[in-house]
Amino acid sequence: MDDLKYGTRNKRGDWKPNGRIEAVPLWNWPPKLPKILAWLPGYIWPWNAFHMATALIYWFYVVPDVETMKTISWGWALWLYAVNAAAILVFYGIFELRYYIKRAQQTRFKYNHKFPGDAPSDVFWFQSQNLDNFLRSFFITIPLWTVVEVIFLWCFAKGYVPWVGWQDHPVYLAALVLVAPAIHEVHFFFIHRLIHWGPLYRWIHSVHHNSINPSPWSSLSMHPVEGFLYHAVAFWHLVIPSNPIVALFQLHVAGFGAVNGHLGFDKLEVTEDTAINSHAYTHYLHHKYFEVNYGGDGLIPLDRWFGTWHDGTREGDAMMDARFQKKRERMNARA
Ligand SMILES: [Zn+2]
Numbered sequence: 001m002d003d004l005k006y007g008t009r010n011k012r013g014d015w016k017p018n019g020r021i022e023a024v025p026l027w028n029w030p031p032k033l034p035k036i037l038a039w040l041p042g043y044i045w046p047w048n049a050f051h052m053a054t055a056l057i058y059w060f061y062v063v064p065d066v067e068t069m070k071t072i073s074w075g076w077a078l079w080l081y082a083v084n085a086a087a088i089l090v091f092y093g094i095f096e097l098r099y100y101i102k103r104a105q106q107t108r109f110k111y112n113h114k115f116p117g118d119a120p121s122d123v124f125w126f127q128s129q130n131l132d133n134f135l136r137s138f139f140i141t142i143p144l145w146t147v148v149e150v151i152f153l154w155c156f157a158k159g160y161v162p163w164v165g166w167q168d169h170p171v172y173l174a175a176l177v178l179v180a181p182a183i184h185e186v187h188f189f190f191i192h193r194l195i196h197w198g199p200l201y202r203w204i205h206s207v208h209h210n211s212i213n214p215s216p217w218s219s220l221s222m223h224p225v226e227g228f229l230y231h232a233v234a235f236w237h238l239v240i241p242s243n244p245i246v247a248l249f250q251l252h253v254a255g256f257g258a259v260n261g262h263l264g265f266d267k268l269e270v271t272e273d274t275a276i277n278s279h280a281y282t283h284y285l286h287h288k289y290f291e292v293n294y295g296g297d298g299l300i301p302l303d304r305w306f307g308t309w310h311d312g313t314r315e316g317d318a319m320m321d322a323r324f325q326k327k328r329e330r331m332n333a334r335a
């Protein structure tokens, strides 16, 4: 595909999309139904549909029976860890293999023309972003994802929290599934904003930001505190009356969905003239500029409301520069 039909490339070779990152039309006033209807399929397909599919596969084929889950044991905890790790190895691995190792579409639609594998750096373990990100994901973050999973499954199994049945309340649970990505957005925005506060940033979140040019393995490369808090989004289903399948979906939106922001490509070419939108640009800008776009795609437009939204345009740059300038002045006045 010709990426210059969709964007521009600068002298360095970095590509950026034309136009702005569109606001989710739910927030336009007055609401425009045709726009919302046009947005809805992309909300569900392919990413959220995939997270639901994996949640169902887990529930029917991976998660042990309720009797077993009434007692926490190493057996089923390690089994869940093994499946989570294998699933991420395959799912993220497909992107890594096709777009970063085979470089099937070279730098077409790639925001940063460089590939992390070509740039050794001292900030990473073994000077390798790939190895560092990979080890942190599999030996720190995925174990903590599994801890969250074991805790909420155990709470459901023990009957400590309400277990809403699909037969009794199908409409309520379906609505909860549709709302789950919004819960993710709010949860992620606030923990993420919190760990951008100076001392917490240096202690915790700087680990994730070592990857200025993120790739799939960067997605879950986190400090343990962040790795736990990030996946703890599923605990909201211990507070809201819910069902373990919906909680699993919530967990997968976080765990599997983290890859979206870190794909590094705007479109993933599937065939000569078809491509999937990655939705990666918003979070790519966060890795590039640090103090913009703390949330995701703006499903709940918290960045707009807090004045930290960057829509990828020149005006977005100007707003960000003005904000940084003000911050510098405040700091100078204090010094
Ligand atoms: Zn990130």
Ligand SMILES: [Zn+2]
Pocket (backbone or CB within 6 Å): 192, 196, 205, 209, 286, 290
């Ligand atoms: Zn951040």
